Amino acid sequence: MQYADSERARDVADRARELMEDIVLPRERDRAGGVPISSGTVAELRDAAREYDIYAPQIPEEYGGMGLGFRDSLPVFEEAGRSILGPVAMRVDAPDEGNMHLLEMAGDDLQKETYLESLVAGEITSGFSMTEPMQGAGSDPKMIQTTAEKDGDEWVIDGHKWWTTQGLDADVLIVLARTDEDVHPYEGCSLFLVPADADGVGVVRDVPHMGGSSHGISHAEIVYDNVRVPEEHLLGEQNQGFVHAQARLGPARLTHCMRYSGMAQRALEIAKAYTSERQGFDSTLSEKQSLRHRIADAETRLHVARTAIRDAADRIAAGNEARVPVSMCKVFTANATQDAIDLAVQCCGANGIGKDLPLSDFYEAVRQFRIVDGADEVHRRVIARAAFEDVNKDELEPLTRFGEPNR
Helix, strand or coil: CCCCCCHHHHHHHHHHHHHHHHHHHHHHHHCCCCCCCCHHHHHHHHHHHHHCCCCCCCCCHHHCCCCCCHHHHHHHHHHHCCCCCHHHHHCCCCCHHHHHHHHHHHCCHHHHHHHHHHHHHCCCCEEEECCCCCCCCCCCHHHCCCEEEEECCEEEEEEEEEEEECCCCCCEEEEEEECCCCCCHHHCEEEEEEECCCCCEEEEEECCCCCHHHHCCCEEEEEEEEEEEEHHHEECCCCCHHHHHHHHHHHHHHHHHHHHHHHHHHHHHHHHHHHHHCEECCEEHHHCHHHHHHHHHHHHHHHHHHHHHHHHHHHHHCCCCCHHHHHHHHHHHHHHHHHHHHHHHHHHCHHHHCCCCCHHHHHHHHHHHHCCCCCHHHHHHHHHHHHCCCCCHHHHCCCCECCECCC
16 A cells, blocks of 8 residues: 655664564574573664664654654554564653653753653653542542652652552653642643652562563553652643653654554564465355455455554544544554454464464563553544534424424
8 A cells, every 4th residue: 555655754764674574584484482581682772773874763863863754763662563662662662661761852952961862862761640549549640649749859759559650660761740739730730850760669470461471561650759869850831741741652653553553563573474375164163254355344344444544643643632633543543453464373273373484472561552552442532522513403493392383
């Protein structure tokens, strides 16, 4: 399929595909299924990405990236998503990718020098500490319980977070906390840069989770007990934490969509190769009409998803929040990619659930996409609210109502 990508975006995506075909996919195939990615492998893959001139395409050159605009970077995310190893190789991996974007937007010069450049280089890692256990912030973020109070020239943070992705290994944590109890949470929360080794930061555990073995990425439960950080560790403007978080989450949702659409496309490629060779009931499986139609439906839905993602990205690039289009992309792509990968597993039978192929790893990874960065139900709520904002009651004028004979 051809999309309205710029020439530069296509050129960079071509280099990303070359890196995937030459380096990343062979390394994936040589790796035993289900084995976590080692730090040595990560370093080798990132060196290769630099050699192919495809490292951190979404980050400005002054901080160590390639300086592509958000819209032009998206095809790279799709190529990277074709393997679990791809995003980490090209430094477009979550959560660091979203956190780097947040630092670029909201950080001051010192914060960028201290954290952003090191994150881009892969010298440190980060976590976004927003979600809380029941009855704290989750799908309803205004239920936030974590607080930060000013004490002289320091902020004192107290709270309880979990599902802080990469929190077990993070060097710095971006923490959302309530800073003004007298206003609505959307207007009274702030973001803070908290060194992971600060006094009072207690990592309780890595929450056991689906897909953890292959990715090797933690989702940490963390207690913040009287954690003190200097006032210059406030990220962005005071009481504007939700505004900054939303500016991070909108683009991050689209980059998630592209990564997972690449994963789903690769899953279908594997399924088509397998069914073209596998014999059953006097023909190859690929000659069975019902299976061909299901593959056709999956390809169609992925095309629609990629088209919608680009439309939403164009709106963001034009300076619009694009909240409803982003929600539409998120919920549709999450379900389309899950269905495509599930179909690929089914097509490959025992080899689908085995670990010789990456499909079972994909299957475990994709299910979380319908929950992270906003559950399906949250995004449908956003879409429905907009859909019912301007109901045209004139459409019902011809109806007969009780006590009002239609004359």
